[in-house]
Amino acid sequence: MRVSPTIPGTIDFAFISDSALAGDITDFNAFAAGLGLLGAVTETGAWQDVSAFFGLAPTHAFIQSDVGVPEPASLALLGTALVGLAAIRRRKRV
Numbered sequence: 001m002r003v004s005p006t007i008p009g010t011i012d013f014a015f016i017s018d019s020a021l022a023g024d025i026t027d028f029n030a031f032a033a034g035l036g037l038l039g040a041v042t043e044t045g046a047w048q049d050v051s052a053f054f055g056l057a058p059t060h061a062f063i064q065s066d067v068g069v070p071e072p073a074s075l076a077l078l079g080t081a082l083v084g085l086a087a088i089r090r091r092k093r094v
Contacts, residue, residue, distance in 0.1 A: 020028070039053045041063065051060045 039050075041048055041050060045064070047062045047064050049058055049061070050063050051058050054061055
């Protein structure tokens, strides 16, 4: 976070993507190392108001955190296992 050099009276926020290049990650880590911890935000996947962390009035700064989404193959494997367990249970009853 820094005071914007291009728009007076505003603040720039810096975040980095999971798919960033190695050099970009190194540059970002060097930049972020000097920043203090503003606070922790629980990842919910929803938009969250973080204005208070920056001393702003409510509804002036929002973030959206990532929440892991299971991949289709994992869900298919889980479904197959559940069907298998149900078949075994049914076979033992008969």
